[in-house]
Amino acid sequence: MQGEGMGFSWVTLTTVLPVCGQVTALHSGKEIHGQIVKSKKRGDVPLLNSLMDMYAKCGAIDYCRKVFDRMQNKDITSWNTMISGYSINGQIEEAMALFDEMISNRIRPDGITFVALLSGCSHSGLTSKGKRLFHVMQNYGVKPSLEHYACLVDMLGRSGKLDEALAVVESLPMKPSGSIWGSLLNSCRLYGNVSLAETVVERLFEIEPNNPGNYVMLSNVYANAGMWEEVKRVREMMGMRGIKKDAGCSWIQIKHRIHTFVAGGSTDFRNSAEFCRIWSELSDATKKVGYVPDTEVVLHDINAEMKTMWVCGHSERLAAVYALINTGDGMPVRITKNLRVCVDCHSWMKAVSRVTRRLIVLRDTNRFHHFENGTCSCKDYW
Template sequence: MELVLEFSVHNQVVMFIGEADQVVNNALLGFYVDTSCLDEVLKVFEVMPQRNVVSWNTLIAGLAGQDRPSETLGAFRVMQGEGMGFSWVTLTTALPVCAQLTALHSGKDTHGFDRMHNRDLTSWNTMLAGYSINGQINEAWALFDEMIRSSIKPDGITFVVLLSGCSHSGLTSQGQRLFNAMEDYGEQPSLEHYACLVDILGRSGKLEEALNVAENIPMRPSGSIWGSLLNSCRLHGNVPLAEIVAKRLFQIEPNNPGNYVMLSNIYANAGMWEDVKRVREMMAMTRIKKDVGCSWIQIKHKIHTFVAGGSTNFRRSAEYIKIWNELSNAIKDLGYIPNTSVVLHDVNEDMKATWVCEHSERLAAVAALINTGAGMPIRITKNLRVCVDCHSWMKAVSKVTKRLIVLRDTNRFHHFQNGTCSCKDYW
């Protein structure tokens, strides 16, 4: 009904006003962004005789909201090319998109200033999040101490950031103490904080304690809490608990493919192929599809996308074959051996080895090696968690190429350099 009304309003504007002025056109853009009618946003924007910062901000927000990061940054560059300038709204929309694509150069161009004279709580939380997601938990704790000394009162986001950092760094006792200290700062734990605590306990192998927390939360547990516990069951190979947790998840999030895939992976790791088949049949019956692994890199000002098992023409190119063979020989000499256990299908070892080599982040890394100068850092974004074997492969490649490789997956940033990773193999 809302959408019909908005189209009707647009028609009335055309009929009674004729050529709308800038204010009316901006309002129409806002209408269509709010209702996710991106095609209409583009049409209105294209015919506008005059555009101001508000017009561009609305277009950029519409593209970002529809998960079209490359086009979002493209619109921002055109905006700057036309000498339009920008506002804080522009920056707060464009910078997260740069982060999503690990587009460092675009982010720096967008940022354009180096020092903050006034730091509010958002500034502190942003810095804490940056340290935490990049595996620099000690720096995060030092900054938190400085924040407290500066009389800045932490909020719920502060604690989510630090608790998450503890979880991904294996700081179990420190994370528990922080959770218990929240009330000292006037903060009551929310579902997000409980999810972090469950993750902290589960990742460290304290699965029974994690289950006890999940079952006794003073509010209705969310999918994120049970999903965190299911992931811990995967990490520690606890099939019986995984089945209990998965049943809860299927009730809360019946259409989330990640839950089915994780349970299937747990069965596969245990060699329970009949159960793997059963879960996949459940997915087929309910038409739930697994997310395809994708990775992105930025070369100059263009974003390149790679899909697991795809990019056939690229993999057949002479450049790719040359670099791939050189890398394979060099990392083999380092002692790298493919870990085919990450291929969770009941196929022979040769097929598993082939599939592992076609993971999207590897294709992106080779493309970056081909298209960037020696010594330049490589930055990759992936839509799924990096697997154990690709993690080992990236470490080896960083050593033989003497390149810094920064890989952002769904959990964190991994900084591979000289054969090691910033996550210390705990992610």
């Protein structure tokens, strides 16, 4: 469009910004923000809401707040976007404070407001506060939907209250969705409850028979329990049904280009002299600050040496090393992953952020992790 001299409208930018947020293309999103600033026209509310959403989904929550504070007019979407941004970036206290400000300004919250707050409580371990919110929202005329119940079940399950979570599912006034059963299955994995996992997965196989995540989760439950014959059975079942596990994939943006990495892949890069040098330096430095590979996250019946090799080939690590090589000292590293980050990669990222003095922002399927000086914004609860 620009090459043809077409110019652009706010609708154009409002359409493009969500794409930047989806692939965490912060560099491109900032360029669009620059176009808005340089324009003689004032950005309308839908455009600025899209800009906020892009920054939140790229993990740049400070930029998101600056846009929010400078908006002369705000609608309910503006408040929800800011609250949701805080929640997914692990800043639940800031989200709650903004919710209080919203109420004091007589802005009536809606169902989306409470989904954001409940999700934030779930990923922060604030079970009691989340349960209170679930009951309070009805005071604002918000009737619990399937999404609210999904947040409640996830919250209870993550905190180890599996029986209470199951009771909520069984008493739902509507048919439980696959995401609700999937959340409960994940909690079974976290707490090693094999019998409940087997019950839950039967429901999931009825609702989502072709979802590979359900089979992988059940396999992980069995692997954590050392039930290797059952792991083999699940994998054979997947093969018979033509179901393949999603490969771990991570991507980063450097200038205008998106670079993608697959777990165990990128052999040309991994064999390069630059990679070997940086990897060796990081291995020595992270070892000195106490990092030791946690091979228990490799849920395969193989020896310890092979497990260590598998862990080191996870896609987010490859992306991090590539970013360290190709960006200047002190520049933040921003990574997006299509799966949940494993415990060992989480520990490795904390160690790398400490030895390199870099901010590493990792977005996985659950939330954002901001690694800085050896700690993570999630406080190791995700």
